[in-house]
Structures are given as structure tokens and as C-alpha cells.
Amino acid sequence: MFAGPIFTRELAICPRRKQFFIARTAYGAILLLLLCTAWLVVTGTQYIRDVGDSARFGAAWFQIAAPLQVILAIFTSALVAAASICQEKDKRTFDLLLVTDLRNTELVLGKLLSSLVTLFAAFVGGIPVYFFAGLLGGISYGQILRVTLVTVVALLGGGSLGALIAFWREKTVQAITLTAMGVVFWLGFGELAAWIGRSEILWGLTGQTLAVAISPWRAMLEAAKPLLVETPSLGVLRYDLSLFFVVNGAAVILMNAIAIAGVRHWNVVRDPHRIIPEELPDEQGEDLKEDSASTSGAGKGTTTEADREQRRSRLARLHAAPGRAREVWDNPVLWRELCTWAYGRKILIVRLVYILLFCLAAVGLHFVGETPDGLNSAAIAAISIPLLMLSLVLVNTQAVTSLTTERDGRTLDTLLVTDISPREFIFGKLLGTFYNTKEVLVLSTLLCIWFWWRRWLTLEDTVYLVVGLWVLFGFVAMLGVHAGLNYVNSRHAIATSLGTVFFLFVGVAVCMRVMLAFSGSFQAQLHPFLAFMIGGGAGLYMALGVRNPSNAIALASFACPLATFYALTSLFLGQTHLVFVTIVAAYSFATAAMLIPALDEFDVATGRTSLDET
DSSP states (O other), X not given: OXXXXXXXXXXXXXXXSHXXXXXXXXXXXXXXXHHHHHHHHHHHHSOOOSHHHHHHHHHHHHHHHHHHHHHHHHHHHHHHHHHHHHHHHHTTOHHHHHTSSOOHHHHHHHHHHHHHHHHHHHXXXXXXXXXXXHTTSSOOHHHHHHHHHHHHHHHHHHHHHHHHHHHHOSSHHHHHXXXXXXXXXXXXXXXHHHHHTTSEEETTEEHHHHHHHHOHHHHHHHHTSSSOOBOGGGGGGXXXXXXHHHHHHHHHHHHHHHHHHHHHHHOOOOOTTOOOXXXXXXXXXXXXXXXXXXXXXXXXXXXXXXXXHHHHHHHHHHHSOSSSOOOOOSSHHHHHHHHSXXXXXXXXXXXXXXXXXXXXXHHXXXXXXXXXXXXXXXHHXXXXXXXXXXXXXXXXXXXXXXXXXXHHTTHHHHHHTSXXXXXXXXXXXXXXXXXXXXXXXXXXXXXXXXXXXXXXXXXXHHHHHHHHHHHHHHHHXXXXXXHHHHOSSHHHHHHXXXXXXXXXXXXXXXXHHHHHHHXXXXXXXXXXXXXXXXXXXXXXXXXXXXXXXOHHHHHHHHHHHHHHHHHHHHHHTTOHHHHHHHHHHHHHHHHHHHHHHHHHTHHHHHTSSOTXXX
């Protein structure tokens, strides 16, 4: 095939995995559950008298499900593609691919498409649900086709971005965090253009047209409309959506072309066992040459004990660290996280990108936060909430990759046979996570304090916000460590960790959006919503309690979604003290539910023993 043997092998093996069928079934079931929940809400609060009511319901559901699908598509494809390539690099199997006769095109496109096979199958499995919803009316086949095409382009765009960054960067944490921020930049530019509106920006194109051309989110909102409006300035393209396919298609081609051209320049195969004498000091180089000569001439004579002792002495000098040795702390895990470049020196790029993104958000808040009519709460939320969500994702990514990198590099096994205690290991990783993301933590806290300084928040609400945010930082950090310990496969660990964060904060918000879209009565929504929360809690328990289940994790899995929903409800009602109490209580308990087993049952969590052996 055009993508080479990597993609061909994945097509042959992927349908044999149970995850392939689970993903395809799960996504269709989620869409169907969302449809049934919304239908129960509507029928519980009003009568469906004619086909017009049914059509309005179908159209309203479609306007919610389609944008949710494109957000899932772009984030999951980017992170899955990046994690797949990073796992190859951490396990050193990517070096084996580089020394084969695979062409760069086969290597890049093969890894990209093979990582997206399961995602493509999952989203294709949701298409029948859209056609089923179309039977209710209000949804045309043209809308379903446009939504599907936008989803495919978003999948390829997100995957290409994640693959490009993963091929470029060596360390997993760099690749994953830069990928997440790259997607935020991508969507953020679209929102910036949309904010400009109908004003002309470039080549006679308005901000709205450029927003649709750049952002898959804006393109999906346009594709979900019943009718497309022609734009005369586009000429033969006619529609804004056509410009999206051209621009994003060209971006996909460009990103893959850059990856194809640079994959072997960025990733040079190095033999860690080979030492070049010319790069060593003269004395050590001469020692190595003499040792090599004596080894090659071993058949000419017998090696004496003095020769072997001399060789050991030379090798000791050869491997001795130059200069003064650095003193390691009593907790070597924490020392490594704080005092070494464990994740590469180019991790500074990630920090600079986040600082740049924070500055852009601060400038946007300064200009749109206040209007002549008063405080612009919608604009403040639209800018600050994604930024704070990104902060949580970055902390979670740092935590989970700090474990997966150790496991894939085979250094975790070495640590487990030393006398490092569970407390030293777990708290070393947690404190290392906070230290390596200190810019994220500090800037997010300063943003909350800046809201109080601008008098956008009261002092009481600011304290609630800062304390609640730090509780969530602790939760996502412990969640990453928990997933990294319990999942042997790096991609599964990263997907579980980030997927849990997405479900708890974005998924619950989407559920509430469905409730508010179809009814204003929460009593009528109780039964369908509880069904959704119970299903989500069960899935969360299966993800978090896969190896080391406990009653505390089970309670946290069901309590956190309900607590998040209650907190959002209290926020809408202006009861910020209830939001604070709920978030702190629920997520502190969830953090403790993962932390205590990690300390007390460390051998089970790391796989050194099983529950039957304890």
C-alpha cells in the first residue's frame, strides 16, 4: 500500500484487538445514550404534538453532538498519534525502524495512519446514530455528510500535528505537552478571527470566513447548519466550508511533508555501547586503544591477572565522571526530578510556549473583559476556562509521562529493586511534577489573583478559586501517577489519564448543556441524568480500578461526576461557597483514594506482586 508495511500490518492486526471493537461500540453507545437522555428530558417536560416538535428536537441534538464530536476528534487524534510515536522512541524500537530500508514516506504516513485506525473506526461507528436521529426530522443527509467530512479532516489534522511534534521532539513529555498547546493555539486563532466578526481582514475575507477556514470547531458549527450561505469573495469555492477543506487539507500535506523531510535528521540512531576514542581525553583514548588491541590479539597470548586488573583500572578511569561529583539527596527520585534535566533541556520550549499563550490570553482578557455596559462574563469565561483546563492537562501529562518514560526506558524496574521506599518514590514523582510545571501553577494562580485586582471577583471568591484550583492540580497530578503505575502500556496510561480529565470537566459540562438546552426543570431531568452519571461512574471505576480496585476508588469514581455537576449547578445559581465545598471535598477524597493504595500497596500497584501473593 502507499503507506507501506507499517500501515498494512496495523490493518491486519488491529481488528484482532478487543480495544478496536470496544472503541467502535463505545462511541456509538455514547451518542445513542446522549440522544436517549435528551429525548427523555423533552418528553418528561413537554408533549411532542407534531412532526415539527420532533424535527426541532433532532436539530437541537445535532447542534450539540456535532461540535462535541469534532473536539473529541482533534484532541484524541493529536494525543494518540503523538503517544504512539513517543512509545516507539521510549522503547527504542523506533531506532529499528530507522535502520530498515523503509522510505521516509512509508515511515511517517505508516505511523500516522496506523495510530488513527481505531479512531476512524470509532467515529464511523457513530454515523448510524446520526442517520437514526435524522428519522426524527430536522437533520438532512447533507448535514450528516458535511459533519462527517469535517470530522475526517480534523482527525487527519490533529494526527498530523501530533505526529510532526512527536517525530521532532525526543522526550515524551515535550511531545505531549507541545501537542496539547498546539491544538489550543490552532483553535484559539480561529476564535480570535471569529471575535473580529464581519470586518475584512485579509484579501477581502472577513474574520468569520477566516475562522471557519482555520478552526475545525468553527467549521463544524458551519457544517451543522441546515443551509450554507454563499460568500461572493471566495469565487469558485462559494462557501466558507469549502475554504476550510482547502486550508486544512493543505496544512495536513505541509505538516506531513515537513515530517517526511526531517524524520531522519531529527532522529539519528546512536549506539549507546559504542565509545569513540577521539572524543575522549588523550590518556583515556590511548587506554581504550590499547585495550582494543589486546582484545583483538587475545589469541596470540594468554591474558594474565595483572593485565585484567590493569584493564579494570583503565575502564574505571574511563567511566569516571569528570570534575566534582554531585551529591545525591536521600530521596534520589526527587533529586533527579529537581536537579537534573530528566526531560531534556528543550523542555524550556514547552514553558516558553505556555508563557506566550498565557500572555495572549491576558491581553485578550484586558481588551474584552470589560465593555461600556459592564463586565463581559461570557468573554472572560471563554478565554480563562480553556486556559485553566490546559493547565490541568499539562500537569496531568507531566505526571503520567514521568512514570511511562521510566517504564518504557526500563529504568522503573531498576528503581523497584533498590531500597527506595514507596513514600520516597510517590512523593518524589508528585513534587517533581509540581516543580517541572511551576510556571503553569504560578501563572494560573496569578491569573486568579489578577481577577481580584481588576475587581472582577470578590476576595472571598478569589480564595475559593485559588484553593479549589490547587485541589484540582493535586488531583490531576495524582491521577497521572496512578495511571502510570497501573497501566503497563504507555498509550493506555496516557489515554486513561487524559480521558478521565476530559470526562470529569468537559463531559459533565456537555451533559449539563444538554439538560439546559432541552428543559429548564431539573426535577424532570433527574432520572436520565442519573443514568448517564451512573454509566460514566462505572466507566471511570473500570479505568481507575483496573489492577488494584478498592471501595474508596469506587466511591470516588461515582462521586466526582455528580460533584462536578452539582458544582456547576451551584455556580449558575451564584452559590460559590457550595462550589468550593463540593470541589474540595470530592476531589480531595479522590486524591486520597489513589494516594493511600499507592503508598500502602506499592508492590501491587507496580506489578511486583499480586493481591493473591500479599
